[in-house]
Amino acid sequence: MPSLIDLRRRIRSVKNTQQITKAMKMVSAAKLRRAQERVIAARPYSGMLGQVLANVSAAAMGDERTASHPLLAQREQKRIQVILVTADSGLAGAFNANLNKAALKFIEDHQGLDLQFEVAGRKGRDFLKRREINLSGETIGLKKPSYVDAQKIASSIIERYANEEIDAVYIIYNEFKSVMSQKLTITPILPVPLPKGAQQTEYIYEQPPAELLGTILPRYVEVEVYRALLESTAAEHAARMTAMDAASSNASDVIEKLTLFMNRVRQASITREIIEVVSGAAALE
Secondary structure, X not given: OOOHXXXXXXXXXXXXXXXXXXXXXXXXXXXXXXXXXXXXXXXXXXXXXXXXXXXXXXXHOOOHHHHOOHHHOOOOOOEEEEEEEOOOOOOOOOHHHHHHHHHHHHHHHOOOXXXXXXXXXXXXXXXHHXXXXXXXXXXXXXXXXXXXXXXXXXXXXXXXXXXXXXXXXXXXXXXXXXXXXXXXXXXXXXXXXXXXXXXXXOOOOOOOHXXXXXHHHHHHHHHHHHHHHHHXXXXXXXXXXXXXXXXHHHHHHHHHHHHHHHHHHHHHHHXXXXXXXXXXXXXXX
């Protein structure tokens, strides 16, 4: 049976841990608010860009240059580039574990193909390196991702696809749904999937539609990468806030149980000392 000193030390240690988890929860809640605002602001732009892309592609379908655009080239998928978006730090529940499992599942489903991973986030990078999986690039330290960060990732991907070094590009990330829910998403971004059967909007084009489409396609890829980074950041803070809230509640339960056990040990010790005193007094009579 542990002594009273050991129990007090354990209770003090759990209380210190609880203070840390509560502080981390508050920090994540503040960061989540800002990250959520950025996600909500980016979603309409992404949706509108997709709609414009559909309208312009419908107008440009009769032009031969549209079908020959490098970002629309359909090839047999033998060399696949995967962008894995994870967090730089842990203590976020199953946030990183689910992404890493999805990457392994993607590898299993595409055995025999040449897979290369572009990783955004330290956790994903370390996970894949331990398993000696081919990394074509890495980006870490994206605590507050900007559009420039997305451009750096997208530009190398676009260049490699245009040079036929890769045949398809997928992105794996957690999409932010709510504080309690994140959706694991695997989305193909190259070749750019043009919507079919889109209602053509009557635009007045200063440039030929095929030329305009060639400008929109790289921007579309950049926006998709940027939105994935924003969604992942918001989902990370939500997952960490939920995990730290659960950890704080568990710490309270542990403190309560340890305190109850400590009181029982102290009561047993006092009872034993009283019995010893009474027994000694009875022996002296």
